[in-house]
Amino acid sequence: MSSEKLVINTQVVGNVCKVDFIGNINEDADFEKIIALKMPEYHFNFDQVAMINSCGIREWISLITKIGTQATIKYFNCRQIVVEQINVVHGFITDKSQIQTFYTPYYCDKCNLEKQVLVEVKSINNRKAPAIKCDKCSSKMEFDAIEEHYFSFIPKK
Ligand SMILES: [Zn+2]
Known part of the structure; x- marks a missing residue:
């Protein structure tokens, strides 16, 4: 491959x-x-x-x-x-x-599920991951990286 x-x-x-x-x-x-x-x-x-x-x-x-x-x-x-x-x-x-747009990694503890969510740069505030719900159980998913690092390319506002 x-x-x-x-x-x-x-x-x-x-x-x-x-x-x-x-x-x-x-x-x-x-x-x-x-x-x-x-x-x-x-x-x-x-x-x-x-x-x-x-x-x-x-x-x-x-x-x-x-x-x-x-x-x-x-x-x-x-x-x-x-x-x-x-x-x-x-x-x-x-x-x-x-x-313009990029994928952010999320994880659901309960379901043991990973999800890549496409987001717009302009929708990110203060380098914080948007809240995402699990497709399966609807609970809030964990962001699966270090926010400070992952969003560091985005200018602070
Ligand atoms: Zn879940």
């Missing part, structure tokens, strides 16, 4: 290039076609990203370095693995990047 190459689907709509990343961001990830488009705005969709390894991070930073000074980049559906990179890897995003 991990040797499968990252699939990159691009769709240009006006000034915006929508990009879907599907699979693993690793040393085989080839971002050339994104760079070659030279668009003023990119919308990156991470919904189907399964894994990022250290070589993938290096390739990613190279991509962001090439397009990030010219283009506005919006990040959508950031998986937990992507949020973790945004928080700890310098250069994973640029100052002109805007993170």
Whole structure:
């Protein structure tokens, strides 16, 4: 599985290039076609990203370095693995990047259930996890990471 190459689907709509990343961001990830488009705005969709390894991070930073000074980049559906990179890897995003939506991990003690909930950055206040109810038992789910850390990419308000 991990040797499968990252699939990159691009769709240009006006000034915006929508990009879907599907699979693993690793040393085989080839971002050339994104760079070659030279668009003023990119919308990156991470919904189907399964894994990022250290070589993938290096390739990613190279991509962001090439397009990030010219283009506005919006990040959508950031998986937990992507949020973790945004928080700890310098250069994973640029100052002109805007993170729009991302997944937050929750856990229900009673049901032993995990859930990834998609939230909008603008809906997060003071870096606190929104209250989420368990689908099965309706009790309040536990946030399954460290709030202070997980939401640290969001400016304080
Ligand atoms: Zn439950």
